[in-house]
Amino acid sequence: MVVKMPGFLLQHEVTVERHLGSSAYGPKFGAPVVVRCLLEQQTRVVVGQDGSDITSSSTFRAPLDVPAIPPESRVTLPDGDKTTVIAALRHDGGALPTPTCWEVQLR
Template sequence: MNVPGWLLRHRVIIEPYAGDSAYGPTYGPPVEVAAMVAEKIRSLRSSGDTTVSSTAQIIAAPDINCPPESRITLPGGRITRALIVSRHTAPGLPVPQSTEVICE
């Protein structure tokens, strides 16, 4: 069971990170995705034991293509990038599956 579509009231544009080139990061073609967006500042501890600030959190369908470092345009037009991408699944349980994206 996926997160219900009626909860995904916002639209974001995701440009999936494709790697670095001699000219900087490269991205795949932009895709518009239904999502639930919370623009809230919070501090997180990264895997390198450093503190990073998140300014937006996105909940979307479990099958979106959004690797870390992807470029994301939020509903208000602000462009940010994905810091942490977490896929939430619970096979066999009656809870919705989703992808959570923490943005800088």
Template sequence: MTALPAWLLRHTVTVEPYRGSGAYGPVYDEPAAAAALVAETVKHIRDATGTITVSTAQVYAGPDLDCPVGSRVILPDGRITRVLTVATHTAPGLPVPASTEVYCE
């Protein structure tokens, strides 16, 4: 299985993976930079709870992106957003690239 070609990933985002909640609120892992393609468009989506909500940024990255729902993402323009839902795309045995699609607030 192949990953998205590097030449498509024109942006860099910083992801702080959500690890749960602690005594003082949400707990995040260390920030990590990731190559991605960012589309800042408004879309109606269903979040992890099934509620219809609005996503204002979509991030497309390689299949190994560590970005669970609730993570913080710093977009290329410096805006900090939160992950609403994540979709992993794979097609074993087919000549299409695997990817991770992240919908952000």
């Protein structure tokens, strides 16, 4: 039984430009996509892909039907601030009555 994120929790919208890799001219990004989510702006320390500690300024949670958001993707917050993705973690509640969602940690 998969419990989806209830619509009433999706109170915010962020704009995501997925990181597509690098080119001779720098990083490449996909077209901007608006994602409905639950945004939490709180500073905390998270572990980066290389195992180092990184300070995260914000985290948002989005339904799993949102395609995966790779690290280094660009995100524009509702207030216009721009940041990048540290990691996107998939939360699966299994048989528990907890929402299954993405947790996206931002710089």
